[in-house]
Amino acid sequence: MSPRTARGEICRQSARRRVGLAATALVLVACSGSIDNAGRQPGHASGSGGEAGSSSTGDGGGTSTTVGTTGSSRGGSSAVGSSTATSSTAVGTTSGAGGTSSGNGGASGGSSGVGNGGMSTTGGAAGAAGGNGGTSGGSAGSGGAVDAGRDAEVGTVLWDGDASKGTGVFKILNNEGTATITAVTDATYGPVWRFLKTAASNRCEAHGAKALTAKEGDIWYIGWRSKLSWPQSLTTNALFQWKAYGANLLQNYPIVIKTLNGRLALEQYNPGSGGNSRTLLWTTPFAPDTWHTYVLAIKVSADINTGYLEFWFDGVQQMLSNGSMRFTCRTLDGDYCDPKWGVYGATGTEAINLVDSLRIGTTVSAVLPPP
Numbered sequence: 001m002s003p004r005t006a007r008g009e010i011c012r013q014s015a016r017r018r019v020g021l022a023a024t025a026l027v028l029v030a031c032s033g034s035i036d037n038a039g040r041q042p043g044h045a046s047g048s049g050g051e052a053g054s055s056s057t058g059d060g061g062g063t064s065t066t067v068g069t070t071g072s073s074r075g076g077s078s079a080v081g082s083s084t085a086t087s088s089t090a091v092g093t094t095s096g097a098g099g100t101s102s103g104n105g106g107a108s109g110g111s112s113g114v115g116n117g118g119m120s121t122t123g124g125a126a127g128a129a130g131g132n133g134g135t136s137g138g139s140a141g142s143g144g145a146v147d148a149g150r151d152a153e154v155g156t157v158l159w160d161g162d163a164s165k166g167t168g169v170f171k172i173l174n175n176e177g178t179a180t181i182t183a184v185t186d187a188t189y190g191p192v193w194r195f196l197k198t199a200a201s202n203r204c205e206a207h208g209a210k211a212l213t214a215k216e217g218d219i220w221y222i223g224w225r226s227k228l229s230w231p232q233s234l235t236t237n238a239l240f241q242w243k244a245y246g247a248n249l250l251q252n253y254p255i256v257i258k259t260l261n262g263r264l265a266l267e268q269y270n271p272g273s274g275g276n277s278r279t280l281l282w283t284t285p286f287a288p289d290t291w292h293t294y295v296l297a298i299k300v301s302a303d304i305n306t307g308y309l310e311f312w313f314d315g316v317q318q319m320l321s322n323g324s325m326r327f328t329c330r331t332l333d334g335d336y337c338d339p340k341w342g343v344y345g346a347t348g349t350e351a352i353n354l355v356d357s358l359r360i361g362t363t364v365s366a367v368l369p370p371p
Contacts, residue, residue: 153363154366155364155365155366156361156366157359157360157367158209158220158362159210161206161209161224161358161359161360162357163184163191163193164191167181168210169210170206170209170210171207171209171338172206172208173207174203174204174342175203176201176202176203176204177200177202178198178200179196179197179343181193181194181196182194182196184354186356188291189357192354192355192356193206193341193356193358194352194354195342195354196350196352197342197351197352197353199349199350202345202346202347203342203343203345204342204343204344204351204353205342205343206340207243208339208340209360212360213336214332214336214337214338215300216300216302217300218300219297219299219300219362220296220361221297221298221364221366222298222367223293223294223295223296223357223360223361223368224293224357224359224369225292225293225294225355225357226239226291226293226353226354226356227289227291227292227353227354228286228288228289228351228352229288229351229353229354230350230351231288231349232262232286232287232288233262234349234351235260236258236344236346237258237344237345238256238257239342239343239344240255240256240257240339240340241256241340241344242254242255242256242296242298242337242339243337243338243339243340244337245334245337247334247335248334249333249334250271250330251270254269254270254329254332254337255267255268255296255298255309255331256268262285262286263285264283264285264286265283266280266281266311266318266320267279267280267281270330279321280321281311281320281321281322282319282320293312293314293315293357294313295368296309296312297309297310297364300332301330301332302330302332302333304330305328307331307332308328309327309331310326312364315368341353341358357370
């Protein structure tokens with residue numbers, strides 16, 4: 001290449017470099033005078049970014065939002081140092097308090113009265129009105145129930161055969177052989193009668209209530225407590241008899257309580273063709289050496305359609321074999337009938353009957369032994 005040609009090429013290259021530098025300067029000037037779309041000032045390359053927006057949860061559903069700050073501008077670098085912080089928004093979820101509660105309801109009605117002697121008392125008054133916004137008062141109390149018993153009166157004790165009074169409370173003692181009737185002290189009930197029928201004896205009974213005899217039309221309630229000590233399977237003739245005396249006996253023993261093949265049994269005997277007509281009215285398993293209470297109600301009559309008996313065992317009136325609480329029968333035989341307690345029969349076996357709280361009266365309440 002000729003010297004002239006070489007100098008011309010160098011000039012052309014120098015001119016191109018000057019044009020490039022001028023273009024670059026124009027670009028820098030344009031950038032330094034620009035503003036971003038968010039209206040923030042351009043910052044230095046080392047400018048810090050804006051802080052993230054904070055958010056709080058408002059009570060009752062309000063929101064609170066703080067927008068982040070923009071970056072600071074430092075120097076004249078072409079780099080844009082601003083950042084847009086994204087705010088977070090939390091929506092409060094706590095609902096407002098509910099409405100006020102209603103007032104208290106009215107008081108409940110009065111308690112029921114307890115019927116006594118077949119008469120119920122008046123029911124309690126209605127409850128008071130409720131408080132503000134409350135419901136109305138309680139309903140009136142119901143009236144007292146009529147007493148379920150046929151006769152809830154205390155009644156009258158006609159005869160008291162307590163063991164502390166001695167054997168003079170009976171009309172007579174019917175002991176055979178070496179049998180004895182004595183008063184002993186029980187750990188639970190105090191003085192009680194002890195009827196000891198020895199193996200050699202057939203009878204150990206107390207006959208009747210001194211100075212008291214039932215007559216036609218009387219209603220007697222006879223009550224006592226008893227504990228029987230003999231073999232569970234032993235059958236006896238009687239531990240209680242409603243026994244007839246005098247002339248023209250058609251029944252001899254209208255009512256009997258006994259042990260029978262491992263059970264306690266209540267029997268009634270009406271006059272019958274060729275002898276007594278026996279009815280087994282009630283039984284329950286016999287447990288030796290256990291205290292039980294007994295009450296018999298006897299309507300005294302020689303008329304088979306007028307007399308009757310009812311029976312309570314351990315304080316509960318018993319359903320009899322005729323499907324009723326009452327059995328209509330003849331309860332007066334001969335000249336009169338008397339109660340007898342003790343042990344009769346079972347010769348060859350010792351048997352002991354402890355008896356407590358002997359009473360004859362006009363109601364169940366009068367003669368039922370206390371707990």
